[in-house]
Amino acid sequence: MPTARPAPKAAPKAARKAARKAVARPTPKPTANPASEAVATDGAELAERLLAAQVAWAVGELTGERLAAMLGRAVEDLLDALGGSQVADLVSPDDVRLTARRVLDQIVGSPLVTELAVEVADAVYDLAASDDHLLGDVVPRDPVVDLVAKLLSMRQLRDRALDRLTESPLVADVSAKFVGKIIADVVAQNRARAEKLPGMSSLLSLGSGAASRVRSVTDRHLDQLLGDAAGKGASFALRRTNNAARELIDDAPLHEAALELWDLHAEEPISRLREYLGKQDLRDLVEITMRLVSSARDAEWMAAALDAGVEVFFARYGDLELHALLAELGVDRDGIRDDIRRFAPPVLERLRADGSLERLVRERLEPFFGSAQVAELLGGN
Structure with missing residues (x-):
């Protein structure tokens, strides 16, 4: 019969107590390094x-x-x-376009710019130095000679402008009134001379009375007839006037006359120009001009023109x-x-x-x- 194994002996009480303390003891925290903290503080x-x-x-x-x-x-x-x-490597055309458009939109259209332009016009108008300088000292004669010659030689511009005048009924009407005024003045002058002759005053009065009676009978028809004739005559007179203007520009010594007029002004102080334009008129002109520029800046054409200018600049100078x-x-x-x-x-x-x-x-x-x-x-x- 097999012999029974003896039961294991219980662990001593002191050993069990030591084991429990070992399990319950917390893990010690790492000790701070005073040297590291000092280094961090010194670094800051x-x-x-x-x-x-x-x-x-x-x-x-x-x-x-x-x-x-x-x-x-x-x-x-x-x-x-x-x-x-190269310029094109430093700035791009697109960036320049954007900046140019912003300047046109925000700066040119700013009320400050308009106000400043008007104030500058006032200052220039009242400039004391205008009394001390001749116009010819500021603007040399040679560029004026070239400008006058160029303006008189621009036949295409001149002919087109005169032709467009004949297309306007209003211009024809104004021309008819102008011609009628000239004719009336000539008739009045001739009548005044004629009335100085013995017996002519009574004869002219008799003729005027007869004409008035005839006109009272046929007033409406005569007005219509005269109106139609005046209208046709105005258009014809305007065409003849245009032809006379062309001949005058081509044949008359306008170049010499313009330069003679310039020479007269060139020898005078700049302040004498105030005789042509009052201070308020100059202010109004500047303000109206600025309004025109400000209103035109919103047009798509203006943006296209601005872009074209940028393209021309880079085409010419971009490789420089x-x-x-x-x-x-x-x-x-x-x-x-x-x-x-x-x-x-x-x-x-x-x-x-x-x-x-x-x-x-x-x-x-x-x-x-x-x-x-x-x-x-x-x-x-």
Whole structure:
């Protein structure tokens, strides 16, 4: 008969208690590294100090004599870097079109531009210097000679304008009244002369009375007959007038007459031109002209014309290098540098005086010095 196995002995009480403590004991937390915390703190402080130094340096570069030197270097460096680039590689025609349209729409059509144009016209009208300068000193004679010659030689424009006048019934009516006025004046003058002769006054009065009685009988028919004749006569007279105008322009010494008139004005002060135009008339003309320009800017044709101008510019100058274009425009480095030095310092000085310059520079640089990349670099040191 097999022998029974003895039951396992219970673990001692002290061993069981130790096991329970081992299970219940929490996992110890990692101990903070004072050295790492010190490095992180030192890195943040160093970044702040570097930011302050960078801000101070940048503000110094934008102040006083250092600003002038910096602007000079910036212009030279920019032109050296881009001067050899073609214009079409620096700006695209599409971008220029968009900008040109925006300028035409927002700036040319602005009420401010109209008001400014009127105020400038007033200032020019009252300009004291107009008393000290002759018209001929401002406008040379040679361009005037060329302009007069060109205007008189534009036969196509002249002939077409005269032909269109004959197509207007209103112009024919005005012409008939004009001719009728001339005829009436001639008849009145001749009658005045005739009445000075003995017996002619009574004879003319008798004739006028008879004519009045005849007219009272056939008034309506006579008016219609005269009206038809006047209408046909007006059109005929207008055509004859146009032919006479063509012959006058071709044969008469209009070129010499125009230049003689110019020479008379060229020897007079510019202020004498006020005799031709009052100040209010000039204001009205400028304002009306600006309204015409402002209303025309919304037309699709104006946008098409603007686009055509941009295309012409790039077709002619797009392949030019930037320095060559500036030379064509008569703009040199010294001029660009001087203009920037003239306008930039007062603006930057105003910003520096009220603290805005330092604030703007700090806001621009602070994200960099507070970035993780800078913190890693500074922490690694």
